Amino acid sequence: MSLNDAINILQNHGYKMTHRRKAIIQYFSTSDGYRTAKDLYEHMEAKYTGISYDTVYRNLHLFHDLDILESTSLNAEKHFRINCGDHHHHHFICNVCGGTKKLNICPMDDIGTLLKNYTIDDHKFEVYGLCPSCKLAS
Amino acid sequence: MSLNDAINILQNHGYKMTHRRKAIIQYFSTSDGYRTAKDLYEHMEAKYTGISYDTVYRNLHLFHDLDILESTSLNAEKHFRINCGDHHHHHFICNVCGGTKKLNICPMDDIGTLLKNYTIDDHKFEVYGLCPSCKLAS
DNA sequence: TTTACAAATCGTAACCATTACGATATACTA
């Protein structure tokens, strides 16, 4: 998702376009990987000294609700990335840099009648390890 | 895994068998589902008034390290269950009761050469929703 | 362009899950 896509979503929902929001979206849209709230806070603090945690978390939640960001829980800490958007897929996630690689297979295709009497709300498939460049560097 | 299996693992590694440890293992081995540290704390507090968080968390970590328990991160909080032990598999997890159902399919069987230059350390496949009994109750 | 106001941000405190540690109690070994 591009910066402009995100700006459109925000404005179509009646949210204001602030400098901080633009910077947050820019941070995620130019980095293909998962980042923590702390990562974002530190990035923002460099440009906007004294930025509030409230601002960081409020916008992370807002963007997640608007499907601008997607999130995952790693080691009991939430990580966020820009929403890739196109069709359904999963990710490899690098344990070192948080970088991701799209995986175009989905185990739900093979779930068949295994969960016949269950209600399925969601699912998660993620592969963890080292991406090629972190592998070389280690 | 049964209570006795877990006791053997503990003793083979030279750990002491305390009343609290036995109660913790009993708690997990008689409940087929994921439970939080808080769930366990509240269960233990009923029997052992004044039990320390240190005891709860130290043993959760110990049991996890010894593969007596397995864990997953849900909503940025760790959840634990008894290790099923037999062969590799994944779980459906009920959003209401934490109950699980074994899923005998693994997406890694189909990963092929998708991650050719990557190091794969781990992976996670989980399906979330309502189990039959929570579905009926809702 | 200015005004007006709802919405966004700041500054800070509180909350919750988790970790840590010195003092005390307990399980195991001899």
Added chain:
DNA sequence: TAGTATATCGTAATGGTTACGATTTGTAAA
């Protein structure tokens, strides 16, 4: 049953997250 290493308690600290009154800012209307 005595000695010792280990486990637990009581409690404080940490880290991630949430919350809120006071202030500032973006936007739309005058």
